[in-house]
Amino acid sequence: MNDRYSRQQLFEPIGEEGQRKLADQHVVIIGAGALGTGNAEILVRAGVGHVTIADRDYVEWSNLQRQQLFSEEDAKYRMPKAVAARERLELINSDVRIEGQVMDVGPEELRELTEFADLIIDATDNFDTRLIINDIAQQRGIPWIYGACVGSYGLSYVILPEETPCLSCLLEKVPMGGATCDTAGIIAPAVGMVVAHQTAEALKLLTGNKAALKRKLVSFDMWNNQYISMDVQKLKKADCPSCGEQPVYPYLQPDQQTKTAVLCGRNTVQIRPTLTEERNLEALSSALMKLDGKVEQNPYLLSYSKGEHRLVFFKDGRVLVHGTKDIAQAKNLYYSLIG
Known part of the structure; x- marks a missing residue:
């Protein structure tokens, strides 16, 4: 044995x-x-x-x-x-x-x-x-x-x-x-x-x-x-x-994947989820307010800033991750907040 x-x-x-x-x-x-x-x-x-x-x-x-x-x-x-x-x-x-x-x-x-x-x-x-x-x-x-x-x-x-x-x-x-x-x-x-x-x-x-x-x-x-x-x-x-x-x-299938793209001329990655659905910005704001970063909101979008990065969430599910051109890093930031 x-x-x-x-x-x-x-x-x-x-x-x-x-x-x-x-x-x-x-x-x-x-x-x-x-x-x-x-x-x-x-x-x-x-x-x-x-x-x-x-x-x-x-x-x-x-x-x-x-x-x-x-x-x-x-x-x-x-x-x-x-x-x-x-x-x-x-x-x-x-x-x-x-x-x-x-x-x-x-x-x-x-x-x-x-x-x-x-x-x-x-x-x-x-x-x-x-x-x-x-x-x-x-x-x-x-x-x-x-x-x-x-x-x-x-x-x-x-x-x-x-x-x-x-x-x-x-x-x-x-x-x-x-x-x-x-x-x-x-x-x-x-x-x-x-x-x-x-x-x-x-x-x-x-x-x-x-x-x-x-x-x-x-x-x-x-x-x-x-x-x-x-x-x-x-x-x-x-x-x-x-x-x-x-x-x-x-x-x-390719059309069912979360879409990511580095925006031309900008230090920003756009993330577009597979399914288009209206995001509840109020619920998201309540969750993010508990964190160290800065939360700003208007009727159309929500912005969360921490350190050198800023994530802008739109009602249709899209997110702009400012402060990076690295798609993997952008995904990490996104999933850490959205799951």
Whole structure:
């Protein structure tokens, strides 16, 4: 018995056979923030043979409170999260093949990342990327595990192609707003709880214990002592464009992607969400007023300024991110406020 995994192999549902299965698996983790680093560390320590982590961002001081693989040195030198995570994980388990991909994940990138994947874990901060993950997973028949947390609240759900409702079934549309860690804060125990649910389900799938899957959407609020386990199987739709009888995978189509463009002659990036919907500027203003930046509003738009950047939100969903020509940076700023 390999002593490294001896306690895990003593757990009867995994055993030596399950450990051998783990060593043959490839897990792709999209996002290297709080959920991504938590998932990655547990799966690498468990002996998953190949772990790929993709993220477009770099480490900041505000990450250290909950993103467990990073150090003060990483924040000081603004190390790309995927690189810092890979380097730390290689020190934890040298037997695991670990890839850290610094990239903004879209359909083409996700196709490449998941070509030989056995499982995708969602550790993102926005529904645009989640819906791309959902369509790729449905198209390729790859299970994926949804996870999200903010404040003291979190949720998780395992999506199995052809068996369970997909994310498109559960969502009527891409949310245009909502609380984020930057606007509502977050406590580390909420992260840990979501990670525990995601990785427990991941280990069941990867070791062939599919019958043990929870198959319910888990939702909880750790501060208010609430825990809900919801059966959502009836929400599976035969006419769903992503997982129905005649799928078209809409979020892999070019016209369904969030549009970004650097404005000519200006240090500005425009972000245009996939769906045009009237944004509630009053609700957004209330959320942003709690932050350090400056909020200004007129009947047509809302402006939020902090440091060298200013984001201007229009009612139709468009956002101008002033102070940068870097699309990845503009997206980070946008999703940190909008989610």
